[in-house]
Amino acid sequence: MRLEWFLLTTVIGTVFSVTPPLSSIPESLWKYKEDLLQQPTNFVFNLGLQGAVTQDDWDRATLADVEPPVLLHPNLNGHTKPVTVTGKYMRTIKNRTICAFQGIRFAEPPVAEKRFKKPEPAKPYFPEDKLLANHLGEKCPQGAMFGPVGSGSEDCLNLNVYTPYLPDALPNGEKLPVMMWIHGGGFTGGDSSLYLPTKLLDHDVMLVVIHYRLGSLGFFSLQSNEAPGNAGLWDQIEALKWIRDNIDGFGGDKTRVTIFGESAGSASVTWLHLLPEAKGLFHGIIGESGSSLEYWGLDPEPLVSGLLVAGINGCPNDTDTPVAEIFDCMKDVPADDIALNLNHFLGEDRKRGEMGFRGAAPVIDNFPGATTPLISKPAEEYYMDGEGNNVPLIIGANKQEGSFVLASKFPAMPRYGI
Numbered sequence: 383m384r385l386e387w388f389l390l391t392t393v394i395g396t397v398f399s400v401t402p403p404l405s406s407i408p409e410s411l412w413k414y415k416e417d418l419l420q421q422p423t424n425f426v427f428n429l430g431l432q433g434a435v436t437q438d439d440w441d442r443a444t445l446a447d448v449e450p451p452v453l454l455h456p457n458l459n460g461h462t463k464p465v466t467v468t469g470k471y472m473r474t475i476k477n478r479t480i481c482a483f484q485g486i487r488f489a490e491p492p493v494a495e496k497r498f499k500k501p502e503p504a505k506p507y508f509p510e511d512k513l514l515a516n517h518l519g520e521k522c523p524q525g526a527m528f529g530p531v532g533s534g535s536e537d538c539l540n541l542n543v544y545t546p547y548l549p550d551a552l553p554n555g556e557k558l559p560v561m562m563w564i565h566g567g568g569f570t571g572g573d574s575s576l577y578l579p580t581k582l583l584d585h586d587v588m589l590v591v592i593h594y595r596l597g598s599l600g601f602f603s604l605q606s607n608e609a610p611g612n613a614g615l616w617d618q619i620e621a622l623k624w625i626r627d628n629i630d631g632f633g634g635d636k637t638r639v640t641i642f643g644e645s646a647g648s649a650s651v652t653w654l655h656l657l658p659e660a661k662g663l664f665h666g667i668i669g670e671s672g673s674s675l676e677y678w679g680l681d682p683e684p685l686v687s688g689l690l691v692a693g694i695n696g697c698p699n700d701t702d703t704p705v706a707e708i709f710d711c712m713k714d715v716p717a718d719d720i721a722l723n724l725n726h727f728l729g730e731d732r733k734r735g736e737m738g739f740r741g742a743a744p745v746i747d748n749f750p751g752a753t754t755p756l757i758s759k760p761a762e763e764y765y766m767d768g769e770g771n772n773v774p775l776i777i778g779a780n781k782q783e784g785s786f787v788l789a790s791k792f793p794a795m796p797r798y799g800i
């Protein structure tokens with residue numbers, strides 16, 4: 383992206399989508415209001431990715447006054463009875479009518495003792511065997527795009543299925559290839575509301591857009607089974623298992639799954655490329671502007687970062703504090719605080735000239751006694767050892783896209799990001 387274009391879109395986003403919410407939020411609720419008023423670094427970082435899609439865009443693409451699409455899923459989330467799933471119709475930019483089934487839970491809410499850990503598959507949660515899937519689910523906890531207040535919920539492990547055909551109307555009865563999108567946002571932000579299906583779905587493909595845990599909730603590691611790290615990557619793998627077990631009922635072909643992602647999402651798909659735990663769950667990869675080989679694709683000092691993160695959340699963090707005690711404290715910190723404390727910490731990190739990914743990135747987690755290790759070595763070692771999942775990969779980046787990071791380091795816009 384050209385720097386000028388980036389700055390321009392930031393300004394437009396600021397004027398049209400940021401100012402109104404700001405004035406409606408009592409200042410007392412801004413945990414780090416100086417981040418916005420004096421240090422636009424986080425703000426720039428967030429807005430560049432998040433200013434793009436509004437509720438209006440979704441409303442315009444949604445067909446409101448028609449009978450909604452309904453399908454009978456034979457075994458959704460392992461349910462023993464068929465589930466009636468009601469979605470909504472949308473319209474693509476070429477005016478094709480498509481079906482959206484949104485906000486479907488694929489993993490149990492990772493709360494309390496389950497925080498920071500590998501997710502559990504979602505149990506059936508359908509009253510009277512019915513699911514109304516016509517609205518986006520909660521995003522994972524993160525700083526709001528309009529300022530230093532929290533947004534999202536820990537009950538965020540949901541996904542959206544978009545398809546041009548209901549299962550009983552597939553051309554020649556042939557199931558559709560599936561593409562699973564992993565959003566970017568520096569492993570600390572982003573969600574499915576940023577991705578309208580209205581361009582891709584002009585093609586005969588099924589699109590699945592997922593959420594995964596972000597920031598400390600997704601990547602906090604004490605190098606122990608209480609908080610092993612990589613929870614966010616495990617969420618992505620859980621979503622792939624959901625596709626394996628459920629996509630047939632939507633008319634998708636589980637033997638033709640492509641995973642694709644941008645930035646942190648691209649680092650994610652190229653990690654999944656390497657990991658034995660993801661083997662067999664996908665058959666192609668597209669990486670856009672990021673990879674597991676990046677400087678920011680692996681936190682080289684997870685325990686150092688973990689203790690710092692515990693400290694910024696007001697939890698004990700001496701090197702000799704028992705891990706169980708740190709976890710007991712961290713599991714009770716409100717999710718919004720966890721997200722905002724990390725954003726503030728990473729903003730300070732960027733002001734010092736660092737990249738601002740510490741404590742919010744994949745880690746090596748095969749510490750002694752690990753019950754669920756996922757990553758055993760840096761990405762380059764998997765490649766040098768000839769390991770990984772042997773599937774086709776397309777990868778690319780944009781010329782001069784590093785200017786995006788430069789903009790986050792040089793606060794040229796001293797107030798309200800202008």
Ligand SMILES: *[C@@H]1O[C@H](CO)[C@@H](O)[C@H](O)[C@H]1NC(C)=O
Nearest residue numbers: 445473474475476477478479
């Ligand atoms: C889009 O399709 C609908 C019917 O599916 C039609 O009524 C409408 O006129 C179309 N709009 C455009 C711009 O082609």
Ligand SMILES: *[C@@H]1O[C@H](CO)[C@@H](O)[C@H](O)[C@H]1NC(C)=O
Nearest residue numbers: 689690692693694699700701
């Ligand atoms: C513990 O947290 C405090 C407060 O954030 C921080 O200053 C200190 O460096 C942290 N100690 C370790 C070992 O990370």
